[in-house]
Amino acid sequence: MPPDRKVIANIPRLNQYMDANGLEAIAVRSGVNFTYLAGMALPGTLARHLDLANTVRGFMLLWPRKGEPVIVLDSFAEKVALRDSWVPRVAIYHAYVESLYTRVAKILEDLGLGTARVGFEKDGLSATHWEEIQSALPRLEMVDCSRMMDEVRWIKTQGEIDLQKKVADLLDDALLEVFPSIRAGDTERQVHARIIESCLRHGFGWVHGILNSSSNHVMYGGESDLPFRQGDFVRNDYVAYLNGYAGHQSRLAILGKPTGEQQKGYDLTLDRSSQDDRALPCRRDSRRNLRVRCRRFQKGRN
DSSP states (O other): OOTTOOOOSOHHHHHHHHHHTTOSEEEEOSHHHHHHHHTOOOOHHHHHHHHOTTOSSOOEEEEESSSOOEEEEEGGGHHHHHHHOSOOOEEEEOTTTSOHHHHHHHHHHHTTOTTSEEEEOTTTSOHHHHHHHHHHOTTOEEEEOHHHHHHHHHSOOHHHHHHHHHHHHHHHHHHHHHGGGOOTTOBHHHHHHHHHHHHHHTTOSEEEEEEEETTOSOTTSOOOSOBOOTTOBEEEEEEEEETTEEEEEOOOOBSSSOOHHHHHHHHHHHHHHHHHHHHSOOOSOHHHHHHHHHHHHHHHHO
């Protein structure tokens, strides 16, 4: 493990939830939970294998309630995991020759967990692979831990908060660098390329997003060769990742001086958002908060 990598995941909360659910271990393979517990973001093609449930080059992290966690991975990713993860133990399987899930079952058995109650993600593990593990360990009690892991991640540690602020600030730095450079005649594709380049140069591992001119009537349809014109809105929505945590912002920009109507819309948005941030409580029911915001915006427009 790199000497400067501290475990920032909420492990005390994980232990509490595992105890409450009677779990002796969890085995996760979805991108969000693997990254959360492994403390590493797989790059490029390797990351895609976390997204694809039917891949033959997948990954899984076994986290016993007692004992050391272990990352089970394809040999292509071994050096990346040893370099980046705070989990020091890895187990290698050979893709195209053996199955990840048969290997996971064997490790569970070796850890004395072959008849234990173990959590798996029903929303991240295919039915075929679920059955493969159950067939290899007929007495294993497999239960769904997807919702449990969501609730574990709800409460952020100070380390997570600090990292999230850092990545948000870095994304703002990239946008603030590129937005003033946009000129009438620049295409969506050209500006998007400059934002991606700036994000990577600022240290992000990878970035994706969308950028359109308000002259483009197809939103979220990818960047085109449509040129920006004076007075256009620069519509954007970017997500940039550092160590698995995302900076995710949409920043309003206008090419040139805003019209009176544009300034009025901006002032309304800023005023209502500021009021809502002060007045609305932090609730689990985000849909209710959204309905309240929509009503307030509508009253402000009328």
